[in-house]
Amino acid sequence: QAQLVQSGAEVKKPGSSVKVSCKASGGTFSSYGIRWVRQAPGQGLEWMGEIIPIFATTNSAQKFQGRVTITADESTSTAYMELSSLRPEDTAVYYCARGNWGAKYFEFWGQGTLVTVSS
Amino acid sequence: QSALTQPASVSGSPGQSITISCTGTSDDIGDYNYVSWYQQHPGRAPKLMIYDVSKRPSGISNRFSGSKSGNTASLTISGLQAEDEADYYCSSYTRTSTWVFGGGAKLTVL
Numbered sequence: 001q002a003q004l005v006q007s008g009a010e011v012k013k014p015g016s017s018v019k020v021s022c023k024a025s026g027g028t029f030s031s032y033g034i035r036w037v038r039q040a041p042g043q044g045l046e047w048m049g050e051i052i053p054i055f056a057t058t059n060s061a062q063k064f065q066g067r068v069t070i071t072a073d074e075s076t077s078t079a080y081m082e083l084s085s086l087r088p089e090d091t092a093v094y095y096c097a098r099g100n101w102g103a104k105y106f107e108f109w110g111q112g113t114l115v116t117v118s119s
Numbered sequence: 120q121s122a123l124t125q126p127a128s129v130s131g132s133p134g135q136s137i138t139i140s141c142t143g144t145s146d147d148i149g150d151y152n153y154v155s156w157y158q159q160h161p162g163r164a165p166k167l168m169i170y171d172v173s174k175r176p177s178g179i180s181n182r183f184s185g186s187k188s189g190n191t192a193s194l195t196i197s198g199l200q201a202e203d204e205a206d207y208y209c210s211s212y213t214r215t216s217t218w219v220f221g222g223g224a225k226l227t228v229l
Contacts, residue, residue, distance in 0.1 A: 035218070037165075037220075044122070044208060044220055044221070044222045044223040045157070045165065045208050045210070045220040045223070046220065047210075047217060047218040047219065047220060059216060059217070061217055062217075095164055095165070097165075103170070104151070104153035104155070104170075104171070104212040104218075105153070105155035105167060105170040105171070105210070106155070106157070106165070106167060106210070107167055107170075107176070108167075109164040109165055109166070110164065111164055112164055
């Protein structure tokens with residue numbers, strides 16, 4: 001059974017960076033697309049970006065380009081999302097989600113990681 | 120890329136059917152058969168309910184169905200049950216190789 005386990009909640013100062021991890025189990029890690037989606041308190045879902053390890057490619061939403069870095073470590077089946085220059089409006093639950101690399105949907109989701117940005 | 124448009128709320132009584140609409144553009148819903156729907160209960164991660172417009176993942180009840188016409192996709196839930204009460208989000212792949220979500224619709228089972 002596919003499972004994604006994310007790292008724990010973080011509290012960060014404005015201007016700093018946060019790195020969230022997402023460890024996958026079940027299936028072949030390199031054949032997945034690992035996508036990142038965030039949800040601000042009381043708000044909807046927002047796609048941030050993805051990585052496809054088998055092709056070593058990444059793609060991100062224009063809104064986050066220059067601030068988000070998505071990486072993957074195939075040896076540990078773990079993906080990472082780092083967001084820099086944090087601002088209070090980046091306070092949100094950050095989810096990773098998995099789908100086969102060619103699938104255009106989010107099949108399995110991690111439990112979410114709450115990132116709070118506050119001075 | 121603008122968010123897809125969903126009604127903020129929908130409601131229905133147990134046993135009834137409801138439909139949630141999701142309107143996009145010719146750059147997303149209108150251009151691809153890559154619409155998916157997600158159910159989210161409070162404090163929980165989203166759950167895939169429908170993918171590729173009308174396909175159901177294994178384990179999802181056939182009370183859930185999806186369709187698309189032009190730039191608008193729809194999710195229909197038949198035989199409403201109390202446990203269906205949740206937020207529902209649509210999503211579409213886009214012409215710029217990105218994804219866009221709807222604002223979410225809160226389903227209330229009366």
